[in-house]
Amino acid sequence: MTVRDIPASESGGRPPLDLSGSRNRSVSETAIGVILFLFAAFSVVTTIGIVVILLYEAALFFQDIALPKFLFGNTWTALFQDPEFGVLPLVRGTLMTTLIALFVAVPLGLMSAIYLSEYASPRMRSYLKPSLELLAGVPTIVYGYFALTFITPQLLQPLFPGVFQPLNAASAGIAMGIMILPMMASLSEDALRGVPNSLREAAYGLGATKLETSVRVVLPAAVSGIIAAFILSMSRAVGETMIVALASGARPANGWSPVEGMQTMTGYIMQVFTGDVVYGSVQFRSLYAVGLLLFLMTLAMNILSQWVARRFRKDYQ
Amino acid sequence: MSTDTQERTSPGRSNSVIKDGGEFDTSDTIIQLRDLNIHYGSFHAVADVSLDVPRNRITAFIGPSGCGKSTVLRCINRMNDLVPSARVDGSIVYSGVEINTPKVDPVEVRRRIGMVFQKPNPFPKSIYENVAWGAKINGYRGDMDEHVERCLRQAALWDEVKDKLKESGMALSGGQQQRLCIARALATEPDVILLDEPASALDPISTLKIEELLRELEANYTIVIVTHNMQQAARVSDQTVFYSLNERRQGVLVESGTTAKIFTNPDDQRTEDYITGRFG
Amino acid sequence: MxxxxxxxxxxxxxxxxxxxxxxxxxxxxxxxxxxxxxxxxxxxxxxxxxxxxxxxxxxxxxLSLDLLTQQYSRNAEGSGFQAAILGSIWLVAGAGILSFVIGVGTAIFLEEYAPRGPLTNFLQTNISNLSGVPSVVYGLLGLALFVEFMNIGRVLLAGALTMGLLILPIVIIASQEAIRNVPLGLRQAAYGVGATRWQVVRHHVLPAAMPGILTGTILAVSRAIGETAPLIVVGASAIIFRNPSGFFSDYTAMPVQIYQWTARPQEEFKDLAAAAIIVLMIVLLSMNGIAIYLRQRLGKDRW
Structure with a gap:
């Protein structure tokens, strides 16, 4: 028996049904879909805008300054009479402040994550977690203030008399470490909490203590999530601007000494904009070359951390 | 059991005639499924289902869990369109119109073929709004207060809620919520109501109320109900459809017929095993 | 023994x-x-x-009323930053509206309209990468695009647009999360009575997700209030003597003024900056408090 066996007229004696839907409604539904798509496309346009503008202005810069000279040059005197644009001193400053920040944030962040995920009672957690979030909500300019007016003069200089200069990479790095600490802690905590309970039970079942379970079983199982957290925190530190602009000085570093001022890539951009630079000059374009380098570095780190995190998710599905 | 079902064939209800073979008269079929095959991604979930659903009758889908009975049910009002990986092949004819085609707007289908879900899912709005919303968006032009009252009465809920129509539907008990969901489905004046295990989350007394309600609704609506409870199928339905899994783990329709026949004298050994295994 | x-x-x-x-x-x-x-x-x-x-x-x-009522002056004594406070309010209003409209629209598209596939994956990856772009780079974008290319100039609007772009990914991600948390049963119920996709979104999904979306937007906006670097890049000036008169006016903002005072060598300006930071932090903490309160309420009595 087939469909044709029931003519429409016989199906309850009603007129044939039209189920094709109202044209007006389908037009307006489609229009809404298109509008929403345009909204979504906006973020792609933003990305394209960033890339095109950075590439365009940087290309103009590299017409004057050869790319290898920029990438491998060891002298940065952009705002002087005979400017040289070797970016390595700025990269060194960025690396130094970032490393110090990680030195502060990683141990504290990891221990906090272990405590919050494995040890804390729900009640304790409900107090501590919001305070971490508050710390994350403090603007970076405030950390910069803290580095400049407290960490250097009240902490570092009294502890090591005569060692630290008023503007130094160490204070900026420490403040940056406090800034990225909440991020490191909460992302790592998410990774730890993602580890299935059966694994913990297995460890306890063998007679492991809480510490052995947390550190030797749960932590290694969450390692890719923690690495992702580490990379993201690092990327945040690399792109941070106001702390280094205030505390790390405006002198491109020759060496690796954190007790001295070390200008970073972001610090240079700030320095130019708080002074007077002519639009279209080579100094102006150097900003975009530095910005492009900064963008590429953070982008690479973000993609890397997503890749690592995605691998983590696969492990437990 | 069989006497119970026979009694329910009350006079003047429908012109359907139960033939000797335990089949319904095909001239008053409202929904026809032919060679329905349903895939979720690469998983072939339901294979070759063909079925006639008689008008103004209650049809029950039974079978072991995972056998595709809910999946078939959800095809009938195109709810599977909302599952991106789902693909439905075959023919679904409703009142003489093929509805499993992109030309048919699923929104139009769902107004005429309403649905009640396993877990009561009232909107987080007032009781009144819960019922009125579907009618409102479908452009109901009559007196809305009257309409809401009529639907709530039909769903046997009016007396319990008439003094608190402005209160949230979420505040009702589970059984009341499910009857509210039925009233909500009635409010678009559908021909067909699909119920996907409507009583599985309810206590026995609420379940009984729902079953009584279904019998009353039968006079005006075609009802298709998925149930995991065979007694329930025997209690409420006119036609019973038994689904099972074949050796390739695909859901297949094993047998359909009058409820009396399926529960007393099934043709297929698998049906017999399932029925007796459970009852026995 | x-x-x-x-x-x-x-x-x-x-x-x-x-x-x-x-x-x-x-x-x-x-x-x-x-x-x-x-x-x-x-x-x-x-x-x-x-x-x-x-x-x-x-x-x-x-900490004195001078801070709220006075303007920038040569001496720390009696200096205030009323223009900066108002500038921040203007900026945040502009950035908030822009990112809310586009962000919620994007989130609805990704969660309710777009089929899962290469397109959504691409958009999603793009959004999460945007959220990791350093804020100073947004400043460079705003400077070249709004100030120079579109020739808006170093006015408040350029700052608001730049800030809007900066917080857009945060708003999108938070809105998506809120929309995703709306139970499937609610959507099915609405589709089941014959609602169109937009009716389902407009009448059910959005109202149910709104507390979460607002929480995310407040957090994003509070990030914008504290952002300094992109504003300095797109030309917020710290030396402003009058309140902003609209989107095409000269402007400054609270963190920009704080930066300027902190960077000055005189200790009294640093103290003044601390007082200004306290004002900024009070604004921020109360916004964060509202957001946390909204979210904790969201955790209870729903589905």
């Missing part, structure tokens, strides 16, 4: 000799380190307290 009559003594000596579980020592280490972990967590809170302490110690004497 009391504590040692346990399982140990029941074990044959030969078995016992093969094992040295050192339970006591391991337990001691575990307990000891649990305290270290606790202290590490508390240290974050302690740092917050220390930070606030430093700010209040330096800024307390400078």
């Amino acid at each position: 009391s504590a040692t009559t346990d399982a140990q003594s029941l074990e044959p000596a030969a078995v016992r000799r093969r094992w040295r579980p050192r339970i006591d020592g391991r337990k001691r280490t575990s307990n000891w380190l649990s305290r270290v972990f606790f202290l590490a967590t508390v240290s974050a809170v302690a740092l917050l307290v220390l930070l606030l302490g430093v700010l209040f110690y330096r800024g307390w004497d400078w």
Whole structure:
């Protein structure tokens, strides 16, 4: 028996049904879909805008300054009479402040994550977690203030008399470490909490203590999530601007000494904009070359951390 | 059991005639499924289902869990369109119109073929709004207060809620919520109501109320109900459809017929095993 | 003879000799380190307290109504930053509206309209990468695009647009999360009575997701209030003597003014900056408080 066996007229004696839907409604539904798509496309346009503008202005810069000279040059005197644009001193400053920040944030962040995920009672957690979030909500300019007016003069200089200069990479790095600490802690905590309970039970079942379970079983199982957290925190530190602009000085570093001022890539951009630079000059374009380098570095780190995190998710599905 | 079902064939209800073979008269079929095959991604979930659903009758889908009975049910009002990986092949004819085609707007289908879900899912709005919303968006032009009252009465809920129509539907008990969901489905004046295990989350007394309600609704609506409870199928339905899994783990329709026949004298050994295994 | 009559003594000596579980020592280490972990967590809170302490110690004497009612002046004494406060309000309003409209629209598209596939994956990856772009790079974008290319100039609108782009990914991600948390049953119920996609979204999904979306938007906006670098890049000036008159006016913002005062060599300006930071932090903490309150309420009595 087939469909044709029931003519429409016989199906309850009603007129044939039209189920094709109202044209007006389908037009307006489609229009809404298109509008929403345009909204979504906006973020792609933003990305394209960033890339095109950075590439365009940087290309103009590299017409004057050869790319290898920029990438491998060891002298940065952009705002002087005979400017040289070797970016390595700025990269060194960025690396130094970032490393110090990680030195502060990683141990504290990891221990906090272990405590919050494995040890804390729900009640304790409900107090501590919001305070971490508050710390994350403090603007970076405030950390910069803290580095400049407290960490250097009240902490570092009294502890090591005569060692630290008023503007130094160490204070900026420490403040940056406090800034990225909440991020490191909460992302790592998410990774730890993602580890299935059966694994913990297995460890306890063998007679492991809480510490052995947390550190030797749960932590290694969450390692890719923690690495992702580490990379993201690092990327945040690399792109941070106001702390280094205030505390790390405006002198491109020759060496690796954190007790001295070390200008970073972001610090240079700030320095130019708080002074007077002519639009279209080579100094102006150097900003975009530095910005492009900064963008590429953070982008690479973000993609890397997503890749690592995605691998983590696969492990437990 | 069989006497119970026979009694329910009350006079003047429908012109359907139960033939000797335990089949319904095909001239008053409202929904026809032919060679329905349903895939979720690469998983072939339901294979070759063909079925006639008689008008103004209650049809029950039974079978072991995972056998595709809910999946078939959800095809009938195109709810599977909302599952991106789902693909439905075959023919679904409703009142003489093929509805499993992109030309048919699923929104139009769902107004005429309403649905009640396993877990009561009232909107987080007032009781009144819960019922009125579907009618409102479908452009109901009559007196809305009257309409809401009529639907709530039909769903046997009016007396319990008439003094608190402005209160949230979420505040009702589970059984009341499910009857509210039925009233909500009635409010678009559908021909067909699909119920996907409507009583599985309810206590026995609420379940009984729902079953009584279904019998009353039968006079005006075609009802298709998925149930995991065979007694329930025997209690409420006119036609019973038994689904099972074949050796390739695909859901297949094993047998359909009058409820009396399926529960007393099934043709297929698998049906017999399932029925007796459970009852026995 | 009391504590040692346990399982140990029941074990044959030969078995016992093969094992040295050192339970006591391991337990001691575990307990000891649990305290270290606790202290590490508390240290974050302690740092917050220390930070606030430093700010209040330096800024307390400078907290006065002058700060709210006066403008920038040559001397720290009697200086205020009313123009900066109003500038921040204008900026945040503009950035908030822009990112809310586009962000919620994007989230609806990704969660309710777009089929899962290469397109959504691409959009999603793009959004998460945008959220990782340093804020100063957004400043460079705003400068080249709004200030120079579109020729808007160094006015408030350029700052608001730049800030809007900066917080857009945060709003999108938070809105998506809120929309995703709306139970499937609610959508099915609405589709089941014959609603169109937009009717389902407009009448059910959006109202149910709105507390979450607002929480995310407030958090994003509070990030915008504290952002300094992109504003300096797109030309917010710290030396402004009058309040902004609209989107095409010269402007400054609270963090820009704070930066300028902090960077000055005189200690009294640094103290003034501390007082200004306290004002900024009060605004921020109350916004964060509202957001946390909204979210905790969201956790209860819903589905």
